[in-house]
Amino acid sequence: xxxxxxxxxxxxxxxxxxxxxxxxxxxxxxxxxxxxxxxxxxxxxxxxxxxxxxxxxxxxxxxxxxxxxxxxxxxxxxxxxxxxxxxxxxxxxxxxxxxxxxxxxxxxxxxxxxxxxxxxxxxxxxxxxxxxxxxxxxxxxxxxxxxxxxxxxxxxxxxxxxxxxxxxxxxxxxxxxxxxxxxxxxxxxxxxxxxxxxxxxxxxxxxxxxxxxxxxxxxxxx
Amino acid sequence: xxxxxxxxxxxxxxxxxxxxxxxxxxxxxxxxxxxxxxxxxxxxxxxxxxxxxxxxxxxxxxxxxxxxxxxxxxxxxxxxxxxxxxxxxxxxxxxxxxxxxxxxxxxxxxxxxxxxxxxxxxxxxxxxxxxxxxxxxxxxxxxxxxxxxxxxxxxxxxxxxxxxxxxxxxxxxxxxxxxxxxxxxxxxxxxxxxxxxxxxxxxxxxxxxxxxxxxxxxxxxxxxxxxxxxxxxxxxxxxxxxxxxxxxxxxxxxxxxxxxxxxxxxxxxxxxxxxxxxxxxxxxxxxxxxxxxxxxxxxxxxxxxxxxxxxxxxxxxxxxxxxxxxxxxxxxxxxxxxxxxxxxxxxxxxxxxxxxxxxxxxxxxxxxxxxxxxxxxxxxxxxxxxxxxxxxxxxxxxxxxxxxxxxxxxxxxxxxxxxxxxxxxxxxxxxxxxxxxxxxxxxxxxxxxxxxxxxxxxxxxxxxxxxxxxxxxxxxxxxxxxxxxxxxxxxxxxxxxxxxxxxxxxxxxxxxxxxxxxxxxxxxxxxxxxxxxxxxxxxxxxxxxxxxxxxxxxxxxxxxxxxxxxxxxxxxxxxxxxxxxxxxxxxxxxxxxxxxxxxxxxxxxxxxxxxxxxxxxxxxxxxxxxxxxxxxxxxxxxxx
Numbered sequence: 082x083x084x085x086x087x088x089x090x091x092x093x094x095x096x097x098x099x100x101x102x103x104x105x106x107x108x109x110x111x112x113x114x115x116x117x118x119x120x121x122x123x124x125x126x127x128x129x130x131x132x133x134x135x136x137x138x139x140x141x142x143x144x145x146x147x148x149x150x151x152x153x154x155x156x157x158x159x160x161x162x163x164x165x166x167x168x169x170x171x172x173x174x175x176x177x178x179x180x181x182x183x184x185x186x187x188x189x190x191x192x193x194x195x196x197x198x199x200x201x202x203x204x205x206x207x208x209x210x211x212x213x214x215x216x217x218x219x220x221x222x223x224x225x226x227x228x229x230x231x232x233x234x235x236x237x238x239x240x241x242x243x244x245x246x247x248x249x250x251x252x253x254x255x256x257x258x259x260x261x262x263x264x265x266x267x268x269x270x271x272x273x274x275x276x277x278x279x280x281x282x283x284x285x286x287x288x289x290x291x292x293x294x295x296x297x298x299x300x301x302x303x
Numbered sequence: 304x305x306x307x308x309x310x311x312x313x314x315x316x317x318x319x320x321x322x323x324x325x326x327x328x329x330x331x332x333x334x335x336x337x338x339x340x341x342x343x344x345x346x347x348x349x350x351x352x353x354x355x356x357x358x359x360x361x362x363x364x365x366x367x368x369x370x371x372x373x374x375x376x377x378x379x380x381x382x383x384x385x386x387x388x389x390x391x392x393x394x395x396x397x398x399x400x401x402x403x404x405x406x407x408x409x410x411x412x413x414x415x416x417x418x419x420x421x422x423x424x425x426x427x428x429x430x431x432x433x434x435x436x437x438x439x440x441x442x443x444x445x446x447x448x449x450x451x452x453x454x455x456x457x458x459x460x461x462x463x464x465x466x467x468x469x470x471x472x473x474x475x476x477x478x479x480x481x482x483x484x485x486x487x488x489x490x491x492x493x494x495x496x497x498x499x500x501x502x503x504x505x506x507x508x509x510x511x512x513x514x515x516x517x518x519x520x521x522x523x524x525x526x527x528x529x530x531x532x533x534x535x536x537x538x539x540x541x542x543x544x545x546x547x548x549x550x551x552x553x554x555x556x557x558x559x560x561x562x563x564x565x566x567x568x569x570x571x572x573x574x575x576x577x578x579x580x581x582x583x584x585x586x587x588x589x590x591x592x593x594x595x596x597x598x599x600x601x602x603x604x605x606x607x608x609x610x611x612x613x614x615x616x617x618x619x620x621x622x623x624x625x626x627x628x629x630x631x632x633x634x635x636x637x638x639x640x641x642x643x644x645x646x647x648x649x650x651x652x653x654x655x656x657x658x659x660x661x662x663x664x665x666x667x668x669x670x671x672x673x674x675x676x677x678x679x680x681x682x683x684x685x686x687x688x689x690x691x692x693x694x695x696x697x698x699x700x701x702x703x704x705x706x707x708x709x710x711x712x713x714x715x716x717x718x719x720x721x722x723x724x725x726x727x728x729x730x731x732x733x734x735x736x737x738x739x740x741x742x743x744x745x746x747x748x749x750x751x752x753x754x755x756x757x758x759x760x761x762x763x764x765x766x767x768x769x770x771x772x773x774x775x776x777x778x779x780x781x782x783x784x785x786x787x788x789x790x791x792x793x794x795x796x797x798x799x800x801x802x803x804x805x806x807x808x809x810x811x812x813x814x815x816x817x818x819x820x821x822x823x824x825x826x827x828x829x830x831x832x833x834x835x836x837x838x839x840x841x842x843x844x845x846x847x848x849x850x851x852x853x854x855x856x857x858x859x860x861x862x863x864x865x866x867x868x869x870x871x872x873x874x875x876x877x878x879x880x881x882x883x884x885x886x887x888x889x890x891x892x893x894x895x896x897x898x899x900x901x902x903x904x905x906x907x908x909x910x911x912x913x914x915x916x917x918x919x920x921x922x923x924x925x926x927x928x929x930x931x932x933x934x935x936x937x938x939x940x941x942x943x
Contacts, residue, residue: 091757091758091761092761093757093758093761093762094757094758094760094761094764095761096761096765097760097761097762097763097764097765097768098761098764100764100765100768100769101764101765101767101768101771102768103768104767104768104769104771104772105771164752164753164756164757164760165753185756185757185760185761186756186760186793186797188763188790189763189764189766189767189768189786190767192764228738228742231731231735232730232731232732232733232734232735232738233731235734236731251664254642254665255642255645255663255664255665255689255723256664256665256666257664257666257668257669257670257671257690258670258671259668259670259671260666260668260670289845
């Protein structure tokens with residue numbers, strides 16, 4: 082019998098998951114928790130074989146909770162179960178020594194198979210799961226660091242990302258250099274960064290400056 | 304001082320006491336002069352008296368313009384100069400026609416000439432680097448000298464006394480004027496040119512008077528002195544009034560061209576005369592004069608043309624022809640960047656005013672101009688909409704004439720700047736609205752994904768669990784149905800969420816985003832085969848990527864929903880500057896009624912300068928999309 086611990090703050094998921102796992106003759110849910118704190122309060126002699134953790138908990142994240150639980154029960158195998166997936170999180174969870182990563186969106190049979198595989202010592206990012214991960218990575222909404230800026234700011238930031246100094250940004254936008262400097266400092270305030278370079282890095286990370294200045298195009302209009 | 308007069312709008316003030324005094328002085332002076340000159344036995348020296356009454360007229364004009372003006376008062380007093388001469392000659396019992404009058408009047412003129420020089424210096428004092436002490440010293444010396452000269456003449460003192468009077472007066476004038484001459488280089492352009500003119504006038508007048516007295520006999524000297532006084536006083540009054548002066552070389556050019564015309568005329572006339580002599584024909588005066596006039600009349604247009612060309616090279620054309628004004632905004636509708644219009648306008652201002660470079664800067668702030676640049680505010684209805692920056696080849700800025708041209712063009716340029724500013728603001732607003740719409744969509748979809756997703760997932764698991772433990776076949780059938788429907792629901796949700804801008808696109812990776820999209824469709828069991836080929840060689844702007852992504856998502860969804868297709872073919876490729884997207888299926892086909900999804904795609908494609916067409920075919924449907932690789936807002940979207 083493989084003992085399973087479930088941690089998820091969403092009641093419907095928790096109930097569904099528990100029912101699903103209990104429906105498998107070889108699996109048994111020995112404990113459930115709605116938060117990281119509840120999970121930590123579980124008795125040590127529970128000794129679950131597999132823990133299925135939600136990535137986002139109200140009081141912490143699944144990855145650090147997983148590492149913590151692994152310290153507590155060295156034999157424990159940890160699966161991350163989430164609605165969100167992007168490559169960085171998958172890599173981070175696996176690099177932290179966790180044993181699998183799968184989506185709540187996966188077919189229930191796949192979830193059961195993943196628990197079995199994890200209990201058997203395999204790392205679970207199976208083919209079907211990875212397909213979901215890729216699809217979910219494409220669909221997961223992400224916060225936009227530049228959402229606080231308006232089009233006027235973006236126009237300036239874009240030219241800064243293209244590597245133009247203030248004087249040339251001003252010439253391109255037909256504004257006074259003083260105006261540009263004022264707007265840039267306003268922009269830094271909005272972005273909550275201290276220097277131009279940080280703002281440029283944010284802009285570049287958000288994909289600004291793509292397709293504006295192509296190699297054949299002169300960098301300056303004047 | 305001169306500037307203040309030019310800036311004030313001239314308003315008649317009625318007759319002031321000063322003007323009345325000046326008028327009376329004129330009457331007295333002119334009356335006495337008339338008394339002297341009307342005499343039947345008048346000597347030529349009386350001509351000297353003719354120059355003086357005019358000073359009162361000029362004084363009256365100046366005092367009317369600016370009450371209390373020292374120059375005006377001094378000129379008024381100067382006009383009374385004939386008075387002591389005439390009175391003195393009467394007292395000497397020789398009457399106004401006494402021959403002594405000649406020498407006396409000559410001395411008087413010279414002495415008063417010093418006074419004129421001092422008065423002029425005093426009037427121009429704000430333009431001169433004169434300290435009060437220097438001024439007083441100079442004036443005192445000149446006045447004392449003049450008085451000594453006059454007194455020695457009246458009291459018949461020895462010539463040595465008279466000579467020392469002359470030295471004193473000359474020293475006084477030199478003290479007053481020397482710093483002015485020295486400082487000409489240091490002052491600003493207008494003051495420098497005024498000073499140059501003043502010195503030129505005085506030097507030329509003094510030279511004319513001195514040379515005529517030296518080289519000709521008496522009568523010519525009287526005429527020259529009288530004429531110089533008249534012309535000199537007029538010029539001084541004019542110099543005091545004028546507030547901008549053309550560069551000196553332009554006058555030299557005018558002079559040179561005038562001489563040129565005369566020279567051409569003279570040479571031709573000489574040739575004609577010589578020719579007629581050689582032909583043994585006597586040339587009469589009429590024909591010579593006619594030849595001279597004709598040649599001058601023919602040479603004059605050429606001289607005028609040279610002058611106009613030289614001035615145009617320096618100042619530009621001075622005006623913008625209507626077709627050029629029209630050209631500023633001619634291709635407005637085809638412009639992707641409204642700010643290009645500013646370049647057009649700046650080029651035209653530069654061409655019209657002959658400025659080295661002209662720039663237009665938007666915004667209400669005063670831009671800090673570089674050295675040698677002049678800033679002109681651009682205003683529409685009292686609001687500052689931008690600035691015109693003008694670089695002049697001259698370190699002291701544009702000439703007055705160029706500034707006039709620029710001033711005439713300012714309202715037009717301001718309107719262009721305003722229009723461009725509004726267009727830029729409208730474009731910003733359009734982008735902000737689009738971004739807000741996208742952000743809102745993402746937020747809604749995020750809520751949907753995070754809220755509905757887990758519920759569907761949990762229910763799926765629970766149904767699956769129930770199915771696995773169910774013993775009743777009836778329940779099993781129901782649960783299987785439910786499981787399938789829940790699976791379909793999850794796929795739908797994934798598809799809807801994926802149809803909105805995916806986060807991979809934020810990294811600029813269109814290829815990966817499209818692969819993820821196709822994969823999400825493939826994961827459902829009953830979907831047809833989706834074939835994807837992406838061949839893009841150039842960078843694609845973010846807004847274009849989003850448009851491509853959504854079109855593909857909508858195309859596939861439509862094919863799935865309505866067409867019952869077996870294969871869906873998605874091809875994205877670059878064609879010159881365009882990105883072409885084709886989504887074709889082999890489904891039912893037939894006429895397509897655009898729903899909300901398709902209509903919004905058509906609008907989105909148009910808003911980034913592209914075109915989306917849907918062609919029903921015999922078998923299946925083809926969605927064809929053409930987009931520029933770089934976003935190009937259209938007029939329609941700009942006004943939206």
